[in-house]
Amino acid sequence: MRSENTTTATTNSATPVTLADGLAVADAGFELPSLGDGDKVDLLALTRLPGIGPKRCLTLLQTFGSARDTLAAPVAEWAQVVGRRVAQEARRKPLDRRWAEAQRAHVERLGGCMVTISDADYPALLGEISVPPPVLFSLGAPVWTGPCVAVVGSRRATQYGRRMARDLSRELTRSGICVVSGMARGIDSAAHEGAIEGGGNTTAVPGCGADVVFPQENRGLYRKILERGAVLSEFPMGERPSSGSFPRRNRIISGLSLGVVVVETPERSGALITARYATEQNRQVYAVPGEALSGRNTGCHRLIRDGARLVETVD
Structure with missing residues (x-):
């Protein structure tokens, strides 16, 4: 299979292709030493310190080697890595290891697990993006370890859009591909439903x-996803969604995937954020065309003009 960046496909992007075109696996990026259970808890606690987001957390780990060694390092050494102000603010707060232990116990009680970036079963493609999540919470089976393709689109989907998302996802799973989406209303829900109908695997990445369960109307779908795949999140167990959490999780949807299929989306949409992340991550972007006079498809048509591959079928 050949791999092409979406920015180089402009000359032939309007020619219908199959989803098999342009998909290739890339090498993982971050390499960290394996962590024991105690170090995983320390890592989770580290991510909750003020000012220590995923990027700074990974920089600290690469500098000091492990979460435990990072936490044992003097503030002066932290300051050389993340700056004096951030170092002093972060280290001023007591490490909440009890909270981190409770998080691990909770996910394990539900039959899931905590996956860190140093684990062998951490998603390889996700590890290559610029800022991979240091810790993931996984419920269900780790179906995201195999080949994945994301199918995303508008929450306000038409019958046509839902049918296309469902049909494409069903055929993808029948080809042995795990369908990734965000479990939102509309296209996301249809993508998960199609994967389940196809008897294959699907992974939900919620915000x-x-x-x-969000939205609450997807409670039944959530249960089915856990039966046929996984729910994977970088957010702590029990954390409610916020306006900023959805764009943030979009980098994971694209990062898990060999390619991203956008179905029915307007000019301003979270699906376009996912497509942008996919381009930055050197993933192939596909778009399903729609009615030209409908504002519901302007985002897909712009993606095609900008180099995304026009797709109508899987085969």
Whole structure:
């Protein structure tokens, strides 16, 4: 299979292709020493210190080697890595290891696990993006370890859009591919439903904790996803969604995937954020065309003009 960046496909992007075109696996990026259970808890606690987001957390780990060694390092050494102000603010707060232990116990009680970036079963493609999540919470089976393709689109989907998302996802799973989406209303829900109908695997990446169902109307779908795949999140267990959590999780949806299929989306949409992340991550972007006079498809048509591959079928 050949791999092409979406920015280089402009000359032939309007020619319908199959989803098999352009998909290739890339090498993982971050390499960290394996962590014991105690170090995993320390790592989770580290991510909750003020000012220590995923990027700074990974920089600290690469500098000091492990979460435990990072936490044992003097503030002066932290300051050389993340700056004096951030170092002093972060280290001023007591490490909440009890909270981190409770998080691990909770996900394990639900039959899931905490996956860190140093684990062998951490998603390889996700590890290559610029800022991979240091810790993931997984419920269900780790179906995201195999080949994945994301199918995303508008929450306000038409019958046509839902049918296309469902049909494409069903055929993808029949080809042995895990369908990744965000479990939102509309296209996301249809993508998960199609994967389940196809008897294959699907992974939901919500903008909240893996044990939180959002929207509530998807409770039945959530249960089916856990039966046929996984719910994977970087947000702590029990965390409710916020306006900023959805764009943040979009980098994970694309990062898990060989390619991203956008179905029915307007000019301003979270699906376009996912497509942008996919381009930055050197993933192939596909778009399904729609009615030219409908504002519901302007985002897909712009993606095609900008170099995304026009797709109508899987085969």
